[in-house]
Amino acid sequence: MKYQTEQKDDILFIRLEGDLIASSDTQQMIEGIGDLQEGEAQLCAVDLSNVRFMDSSGMGVLVSLLTKFRNRGGELVLIKPSDHIRKLLIVTKLNAIFTIAENDDYAAQFLKESIY
Template identity: 45%
Template sequence: MKADFESYIEGKSFIMKLKGDLIGDESGPKLVGKVSDALNEGITNCIIDLSQVRYISSSGIGVLITILTKMRNAGGEVYLTSPSEHVKKLLIITKLNNIFNVYDSLEEAREKIR
């Protein structure tokens, strides 16, 4: 099942809720495009809700890193929230947990930004 997502702007944050598998298929460029649109509107915080993501491939990791690079180049930040145990292990193995801000819940990330 490929990744599907919904996104919205809440205050000064761009929030994306991903569902399914993040495998960097055609959804990858769409996600990056949405982030670029948010940046063009002056939004510099991006929260990515991973609670409904089952699997992330190496291409999916590439998509996350591209988003992170775009946000940081604009002086912004990316927050990953609610990863499953499987996704959490992947973030640790790839050392991405040291690069990204990872929170257990969307609410926790919102609190950090406020």
Template identity: 45%
Template sequence: MIFTHEMKNNALVVRLTGDLIGENNSAAVVEVVTEAIQQKVKNCIVDISGLRYINSSGIGLLITILTKFRNKGGEVYLMKPSESVQKLLVITKLNAIFQIIQSEDEVLKS
């Protein structure tokens, strides 16, 4: 998995590409999230449009991000899941836990 991040309108935007299978760089993602929360960032957009596959460790990473933000009164949005990732979210019922969006504007304008 490759990830990048940036701040937009006081929201953390994390872009994940490749396969989210709990690799070594998952800790780096959590570190970026933790730093953003310490800076009082309340919203996180995780762009998962570039993900081909997610395993249980990858799901664990997404839940960790969600837990960290919600514990501080924030929210996490998953953006543009591919068809296969969307099916996984439905099967695992994570689509009921995460807010699924199609564009950053849905969050950044509010």
């Protein structure tokens, strides 16, 4: 699992690539993002467009991130998950708690509107 982060207009964009599964890479990513959260980031967009596979641990990572941002008065949105990941979200009913955006612009618009 590879990831990159970038800050744009008060929004933390996290771009994931590979398989979102239980691994040491995933744990390092969670810790790295936790360090970024110590700053002022309240809004987060997680780009899943390059994630090939996700297991229950990966879903747990997404729920954990959502919880952390909401506990800070913020919000998190998922960007362009694959059909496989969309189906997992539906089967697990997590589609009811996550907002899905088709691109960065829609994600940014939703996030900015969510805090006002």
